[in-house]
Structures are given as structure tokens and as C-alpha cells.
Amino acid sequence: MAASRWRQGVFALVLLVTCAGGMAQVDPSTKAPIARMPGMTGPVSTLPALDPVSTSTTPAPLATPQFRRYGVDEGVLRGSVYAVAQDRHGLMWFGSAAGLMRYDGVSFQAFRNAPDDLRSLPANQSYALYVDRDNKIWAGGISTGLIVYDQLTERFQQWTHDDAKPSSLADNEVWGMTQTTDGQLWVATGEGLDRMRKDGQGFDHVPLDIDGTQAASFGETRALLSESDGRLWIGTAKGLYLRSAGGRLRRIAIDPAFHGNPGKIWRIEGGLADPQQREVRVAIDGGLLIIHDDLVAHPFAPQVLSSLRVVSSTRDAQSRLWIATVSGMLLDEGNGRLQPITGQPLLPGGLPSNKIWQTMLDREGGLWITFDQSSVAYLPPAWNGFTRFTHIPDDPNSLSGIAASAMAFARDGLLWVGGNDGWIDKLDVGTSTVTHVIRDMHTQIIAMAEDPRGRLWIVSSGALHVLDHGKLIAVPAGDSPMQRPVLIVVADDGTAYVASWGGGVVAVNPDTLAITPLRLEAGASPSVTDDTLLPEQISFHAGTLWYVSNGGLLCWDASAKEFVFVPGVPQTTVRGAAFDATGFWLLESSTIAHYRYASGRAVRDDIIDFKHEPFVSDLVDMQVDRLGHLWLLANPGLFRFDAVSRRFQSFGPSQGLSNADFSGAMVAEDGTIFATNSAGVLMFQPEHLTAMNNAAASPPLILTRVSVRREGDVYELPLAGGAISLGWRDRDLRVDVRAASFISPKGNHYRFKLGGFDNGWVNVDSRGERDFAGLPAGNYTLQVQGAGENSAWSSLPTPLRISVQAPPWNRWWAWASYVLMILFTAGLVLRGWRRRLAQRHRMQMIEQQRQLAEAASAAKTQFLATLSHEIRTPMTGVMGMAELMLTTPLTPLQHDYTKAMQRSGGMLLKLLNDALDLARIEAGRLELEPAPFDPRQLLDDVSQLEQGLAHMKGIRFVLDVAPDLPKCVIGDAVRIKQVLLNLANNALKFTERGSVTLRAQRTAQGLVFSISDTGPGIPEASRARLFQRFEQEDGPHRGAGSGLGLAICRELVEMMSGSIELESRVGHGSSFHVRLPLSEPAPVQHSPAVATAHRRYRLLLVEDDTIIAAVISGLLEQQGHTVRHVANGLAALAELGHASFDAVLLDLDLPGVDGFQIARLIRQREHDGQRLPIVAVTARSGSEDEMRAQAAGMDDFLRKPLSGEQLAQVLARVIARTQEVTDDEP
DSSP: OHHHHHHTSSSHHHHHHHHSOOOOOBOTTTOOBOSSSOOOOSOTTTOOOOOOOSOSSOOOOOOOOOOEEEOGGGTOOSSOEEEEEEOTTSOEEEEETTEEEEEOSSOEEEEOOOTTOTTSOSOSOOOEEEEOTTOOEEEEOSSSOEEEEETTTTEEEEEOOOTTOTTSOSOSOEEEEEEOTTSOEEEEETTEEEEEOTTSSOEEEEOEEETTEEESOOOSEEEEEEOTTSOEEEEETTEEEEEOTTSOEEEOEEOTTOOSOTTOEEEEEEETTOTTTOEEEEEEBTEEEEEOTTOEEEEESHHHHTTSBEEEEEEOTTOOEEEEETTEEEEEOSSSOEEEEOBOTTSTTSBSOSOEEEEEEOTTSOEEEEESSSOEEEEOTTGGGOEEEOOOTTOTTSOSSSOEEEEEEOTTSOEEEEETTSOEEEEETTTTEEEEEESOOSSOEEEEEEOTTSOEEEEETTEEEEEETTEEEEOOOTTSSTTSEEEEEEOTTSOEEEEETTTEEEEEOTTTOOEEEOOBOTTSOTTOOTTTOOEEEEEEETTEEEEEETTEEEEEETTTTEEEEOTTSOSSOOOEEEEOSSEEEEEOSSEEEEEEEETTEEEEEEEEEOTTSTTTTOEEEEEEOTTSOEEEEESSOEEEEETTTTEEEEEOGGGTOOOOOEEEEEEOTTSOEEEEETTEEEEEOHHHHHHHTSOBOOOOEEEEEEEEEETTEEEEOOOGGGEEEEOTTOEEEEEEEEESOOSOGGGOEEEEEEETTOSSOEEEOTTOEEEESOOOSEEEEEEEEEEOTTBOOEEOSSOEEEEEOOOGGGSHHHHHHHHHHHHHHHHHHHHHHHHHHHHHHHHHHHHHHHHHHHHHHHHHHHHHHHHHHHHHHHHHHHHHHHHHHTTSOOOHHHHHHHHHHHHHHHHHHHHHHHHHHHHHHHHTOOOOOOEEEOHHHHHHHHHHHHHHHHHHHTOEEEEEEOTTOOSOEEEOHHHHHHHHHHHHHHHHHHOOSSEEEEEEEEETTEEEEEEEEOSOOOOHHHHTTTTSTTOOOSSTTTTSSOSOHHHHHHHHHHHTTOEEEEEEETTTEEEEEEEEOOBOOOOOOOOOOOOOOOOOOEEEEEOSOHHHHHHHHHHHHHTTOEEEEESSHHHHHHHHHHOOOSEEEEESSOSSSOHHHHHHHHHHHOOTTOOOOEEEEEOOOOTHHHHHHHHTTOOEEEESSOOHHHHHHHHHHHHHHHHHHHHHOO
């Protein structure tokens, strides 16, 4: 087991020391040592059973209490902590120089004086504390007077001395308080004994009336104790007195053997009427006085205590007497010895300080101690479950080092202890005396065993030594397998058996130190050898040597003289073994299995799956006690497995276990278990520990705090009456409860159930807090239960009743108003029903009209698209023929007729385009195509197009471009040009003389285009409707247009996020300003344009209309191109199959196979490096047709009608582009 932990580490030798330390145990059935490293008997051939090597019984050790300490970090106020008391609910109260404190097992709550808060503690110093039968906390100090805290009202009250009031407190120096059975409160002051009057308004100063003599007062009174039979003990500077329930006073005689100061009484504790005490103890300067039924004060242990100032004493439930002095603590366990316990503030679990002020036993039996250095200590009632031996600085009678790594029983009843730092001590556990044998071996002690001659065999890092009566002898390994020893046992004939890492087991002769390897069985697996078999444990049981390894469990076969695998046990990794009366337990990877062993064969009869237990990965040792319980030691943790309940039980600080990071263990003959850890050696009796850890009494449950968030602030609600009321605005209710159990505060647990809200119990952690974010209005009952670490559930004495106020809108008068409103609303609803019905009919009619309008609009759009297609085709013939006619010899009259025909066609085309654009805008299908363009070039194009019309009318067309106009902007140049042409045409149309000016300026928001004319102007009344559809200004040119131009301009400008404005004066002209937010693109590097000479191309025209084909062919042939015309797509594919062309002009609407399919077929037939330019020619007007053509593989797009110039530009563009792409390909 230990070696497997070592194997998991990084540095082998270091972890071998910490995890494989020599831990011995004794088999309870044979009394033979079967520890992790004890001895065995007999020669190698016979290996007989062992005789016991441990002591028959383990002497009672000195007490080693492990205190739980509370200091400033835990919430203790700075300064001396003088007093401690437990209230009726079980909470702990502490009086200190800096104020009053309450501890509930979770945190300390401090009460201090705040000068500006009248509700705060009146004075900080609290030397004495007392809890009366009403659970009020009384406090007194050297100069603070008498103070009481009422926990129900959470208010303080103070009484002080006033010279002007004879009934005031006799003195502000208050040493103690108590309450007798008749309810009277007695106060010990520096000036005498006072008794509070029943109305609480003053005090009676009690005279000293004894034996017929009367004094004005008792004088300085320092201690009080009331008993359950009504008697009152009074300790004064004049002596010790006892007042009977009837008021008779008696002086207590002091044994002449006492030589202390009888006037310096610090506390009176115990009680003759207390069946658990049966004594009264008086803490006094110079000792401790104990009074029994003879009513004589006898000194206790005067030879020890006569020189000490005893300030407090406590007798616990086991009748142990704890004596507190200003120089430390003394413990009397009734065995005739008084054990000193001194302050060890740097030692974990040690006493925080020597200067003690008070000790007190709480209702669970836990011991509370207060100190002068902001400290409080607590000792649980089961603290003596463990005895610890450790290194104490500056104490030569303690272990040499802190961390112990190996142990071995000595024949003289003592215990060998070895440490990580190479030290070896001999420990007497009965007297706690230590003999330092070896100070420093300069190596780590891994295992030890003592032989019959008293010699100690020591396994250290990579070496074996023998300590022979003070002489350390090294055992040479030579070339033997014993190169890395880790385990050792010694037989009673002195033969040592050593298991080595990767070296098997060897026998070492005690006289010659000769090494003899022990053989493995010949039939073992080829993978199992001494080199691969790693040791985990070696031990004796029932006369047989057992060897636990990563290959399984082996035992020594005396007849075959070899180790054999135990039949019935799997040959897998075994980390440890523990033997009991019927067989053995084996620790495997994630289970612990029990095997019944008989007749040389093992049969598994039980298995424990502990993969989900907290110690699964850190288990270091396993032992079986005399009752058959299995003990598991981990790093950290100590656990006991009960085979009956099938449960693991853990042990910790509540049983006195302060350090639980174990490295190994062994069992003495009487069942005592010894264990090594990082703090030294731990000793415990399993039977005693099991009995101590039985279920404790259920602790009382206290409701400590109820708070709520109200108007943004947290308010604490009063706890009296067991009921609380919440307003409808209150939020975040919080309930705090505490179990009055301090044995293991972190082990306390709670559960809540709010009737009407929770379906079942809701478990919470050890803090005992439950939050309710927002409770609906209503009445609830909160049940709370709490339990200690090993106790049953206890409940609140009275469940908490919670009433949540309903919001104003959910009260009875609100519901009454709701009913009235419903009736009124029903009338309104009935009255308005017919109106809504009529309105519904109207809405249905409107919806029907809307659907009809949308259908009409869609029909109109479809009609215009179809009309456009049908008109564009003959218009191509008309305008194309006109263009061809203009190239023939014509008379002037014929030339004018032809131009007029061309202009009329252009006007018809413009009207058609305007109607289509408007339809697209209405349908939301008009999309802008922003791209970089040169605004100067665009303006030049518009100017050139309009110069002709201006010249014909005899007016000037002026282009005015600002010098700072950018060279390139981003926008839809086509739509901008359309807007400017529309506006320019309108200006030229209505201007008879003068000029039309086109201006362009740059602004911070973009560009502004202005078109100004010297025409008649536009009246104010006409401007509002000018941009509406089918609207024209009256005048001689009315009717020379569709009235759609300005409407389309406005729609296009708004789509481009711009605006169009009009300025006009009648008789002086008009100006249209188009403001467009056009941004400039990032500068890019342009390669120089390559000039291409005019070429003549061989072209293939695919057109089913002969007139259109004749027009296009004529326009192309005029440019010098050779045109081959075919009427359908199949003919085109045939032509391409036997002739080559520079480009293809392809109509999209062909019979049979349309142009899209033809384009795809052409592209499919092309080879790498080939690409024939394809230009789509169509009468379609849809914007999606251009994208479809591009997706089909076409390079450009032309709409009918078209001109020769358009054809020339497109051909030059696509052929040049195709050549660039082809040239770029490898």
C-alpha cells in the first residue's frame, strides 16, 4: 500500500520515506507481529511463527489535550478575555477588556460602547459574567458598575454608584453576581455585598451579621456562588462565608495547612448540592481550597499549588479536575499525579497562553478557557480519544523532530520512533519521556525493527543499518538484490527479512550480515520477476510469511522454499493487507475485499466499494482492531468501517484529532493503535474511541436572527413571541438558527421546511442560514431542525410563524373595487360591442380593399414588365432602323423625319423606363448599385447629352464644377445621372430664353448638385404637388411628358439617403438642389490603362426576331464587324462547334432552349484557358435578370432597344476583360 503511493510520486526515495515507513501490528489471534515491518522467526527454510515483541499492555500515557483556539482572526476582541458564561439557550458569552462577545458556533458577535449610540454597551470592560433564570446577561467590571443585557428587547441597562443616592450601587468595582433560588440578585463590589431590590431601582447594602456581631458591610467582596438549595457562598477580603436559604450566616474555617492569602479569593466554583460536583472549590492566591460536607476549606495539593495564583477550576464529567493559574494549567486525572499543561502558542493544538482567567464546562461537557491575549480555547468532551507525542521547541523531553516516519516496538516495552530528518528516539508512552538515540543519520528513516538481542535494524534511504547497543553498523548490499530496501521484519532468531524496490525479498544473517535472496515460484507469469514485483507490505500471520506486492498477494511455501501466489486472489495490484480471525482484508485499486482463508485457498466473501469516499486516493494504511472493525488511515483522515452498518465513520478534531495526515500505523498487543504523521506519533485505543463517538444528545436549537430588506436597508426583526409580520414591500427574508453544540461546529447541520412554500425539508450547511427572496402574501409556519456531528435532530421549541402582508391591490377593499370596476366595464363592453362589431366590418372591408389594391399593384407591375418587354422589341427595330437610315444618303427633309422618329422613340423609351422604375419602387424591388465613379465625368456626360437640346432651343447650357470636387466617390452613378437628366430636361423644357446651369459643389456631408434655369418659375401653390405622380406645371409645355420624372427623382434621392429641394421665384426661374451623402473611397493603386486599337471582330448573333437581328447585324457591320446570325440556341451550338468567334450576342428569350441554358452549355464545352465573351441581349426589364445572366456565365448585359454606340462599348469591354483574364492564367 505504502509503496504504491511512493510509485505515484516523482522522486522515489523521498516518497518511500513518507509513505512506506515501518509500521508494525500484532495479529490478535496469534499475538505474532504482522505489522508493515516487524519481525519473523526461524530460518529461511522453515519460517516458524513469531513470539510477541510488543508489550503486553500499553501504559496509561500523560494527557495531550488538543485545544481549539479562537483569536482575533476568528472575531475575538483585542485584549484580555476575563470571563465566560453559557446562556439558557446554550450560546457562549465572553467578557473582555474591550467589550462583550457572543459566540454561536459560527461567528463572534461583539457588543461595544459607542458614545453616540445610547443602545450600545454602556462600558466595555467586563470582568465578571452571570446568566440569570430569565436569560439576561449580567456583567461587571473594575470600574464599570453593574450592566445587564436583555436578549428579548436587545437593550442594555447600567447601575453605578452615586454618593447622593444611598440606595445606589455600593461601588463601581464589581467582582461578581449571582441569583439565589428566591430570585434575588446579589452583587459583589469593592465596598461590600449588595442585594438588588425587587423593583430594580436600588440596592440594599447587606451588613456582616455573624455570631452576634454586626459590621456595616462585608468589605471587599470578590466572589459569589449560589446553590440549588438556596445557600449563598461569599468570598471576601475578610474571609469565606456561607449564607443559608433562611439568611443565617456562617464563617467557613480554613485548614491550618493552607499558607496562602485567604483575602485574595478569585472565584468560588462547584457546589455541594450539585450531584456531579459534591464539592465547593475556592480559587485563591496560594492554592485551591476544596470544601466538602464538613464545611472546612482544605488546601488541594499544597506542595504544588502553594506558590501559584489559582484563578479558576473546573471538574469535568470524567471527574478530572482542571486548575487554572496565571502560570498555566494543571490537570488532575485522579491517578495521583498533577500534570502541568503550559502555553504553547506556536504549537498546533497547544494552549494559547499561560495566563488564564477562567475555565468553564458547558452543557455538552466541553471545556472553555479564557486568556489574557485576545484568546479563547475550547476542549471537546471526547478530547482524550487520542494521545499525541510531538516535538516541542525548547523541550528536551519531547521528540527530536516534528514529523515521524517509522516506528517499532522495543522488547523493554518502549517505542522506537524515527523521523524524516534522520533522527531516532526511544519513547516511553506511559511517562512521555524521550531518550534521544540518534540525532542525525543524514538520511530519512523508512522502516525499523528490533531483534531479540535488542539490536535495532534501520532501513533508510537506499541503505540498511544495525544499531547494536549504541554502535551503528552498515549492512553492505554488495551485488545482492537489496539495493533499495523499503520494508523489514526480524525473526526471533535475529534473521532480518528485507523487501527491496525491484529486488524481491532477501534474508540477512544476524551474525555475518550475509544476504540470501528468497525465490519466487517457478510457475509465475514471465512478467512477474523480482525486478518487476514492487513490495507493498511484508508480514507474518499464522506462522506464514506474507508478501503484498503490485503483482498480488504471495505467501512463503516452506516445502518448496519459495514465494507462491495465494490461490483465489487475483494477480493484480494489492496495496495492503490486514488479517483477522477468519482471513484477511485486501486493499485493491478502488475496493477493499475480504477473503476467507482456509486449507491454503482464499475465497472472497465481502467487498467494499469506496471509490466515492474522500480518502480513496490517499489511503496509506489499514488495520483491524480486536473487535474486527477495519480502520483506514489516509493522508489526511482516519476512518472506521463498521461491517454491520456498512458505513464509514470519520474522526477529527471533535475527538481530539488535530493532525490527520498519516504515513503509517501499527497495533500493540492490547489493541492500542500507534500512527505516525506530520506532527509526530499518535496513540489511541479503538474500543475507547468507538464508545466516545457514539451519538450525542440532541443540542438545543436557537433562533438567533431574523432580518428583512426594507426600503433598501436590512432590518433585524424582534424575536419575541415566535411570530413576525412582513410588509408587502419587504424582501429577502433571512432566518439564522444555531445548534448549541460546539463539539464540531462545522459538523452541525440544519434543515428548514416552510409550510405552504416548501414541498419537503431543505438542507443547509453548518452556518444555519436560509434566505427567502420573495414570499407571496399569506401566513406560513417555519419549522427548523438542527443536529450536531453525531447527534439526532432537534427542533425549535416553537415554530416561527410568518405573516406576509398582501399588497394594496390584493386586499378585500381592493377586490370590492375590482368587482365594481368589472360591472362597470361589463356595461361599457356591452355598450361598445356593437361599435366594435361595426368597426370589425369596416376593418374587414379595408383589409379586402387593401388586398385588392395589392393585387392590382402586382398586376400593374406584371403588366408594365410584360408591356416593357413587348414594346422594347419593336422599338429596337424602329430606333435601330432610324439609326441605320441616318447613315445612308438622305435629303434634308428625310434626315429631319428620321431624327424626329428617333427622338420620339427615345421619348417613348424614357416614359417606359419611368413607369418601370416607379413600379419597382412601389414593389420595393429597386436596388441601388453603389460603386466608385468620377463625378466630373458624370457631369460631362450629362452636359454633352443636354447640349444638343439647348442648342436647338437657342439657350445656353452651362456646367459649373467646383475646383475641390473629389475625383472619385461611391454611389450609384446610373441613378444619379438619371436624376440629373430628368431635372435638366425639365429645366430645358420650360426655359425659352436665357440659360440652364448645372453646378456641383462639395460639402461636409457629401456633394450638392444644382440645376438652375431662367424660366418662368413655379408658383407657391404648385410646389407642394410638384413631386407627386402625374403632376405637371401649367404652361405651353404641359403634356410633353408623363408627369413621373420629378416623382421618380424624389424616390431615387431618398433611397440614396439624400434630399431634393426647390427654390423658385415666379418670373425669375427655378433651382433644384440635390444633396447626396457620397463618401470618397480609400485610395487604390491603379495600373496604367493599356490602349487598344480598334479591331474588327467575328461575332455570333443568336436572335429569333429577324427584324431585331437585321438591326443589330446592320449596326455591327457598319462598325466593320463580321456577324453570323442564327435563330435559336441549338443552331448557335452547332456554329460554335465548327467555327470560332470573338464574342456571342445572345438573346435570353429564345424558342426551345433559352439563353441562360445556352450560356451554361457554352461554358461547359470550354477547355482550360478558353473563355468566349457572351453578351446578353434582352427586352426584359427585371433587375434580377442581370444577376441570373451573370450566374449563367455571361459577361455583360444589354437591354433593348440599343444603339451602335452601346454595342461598340460593350464589345470592347468584354473582349478586353476576357483577354486580361486569359493572359493572367498560367
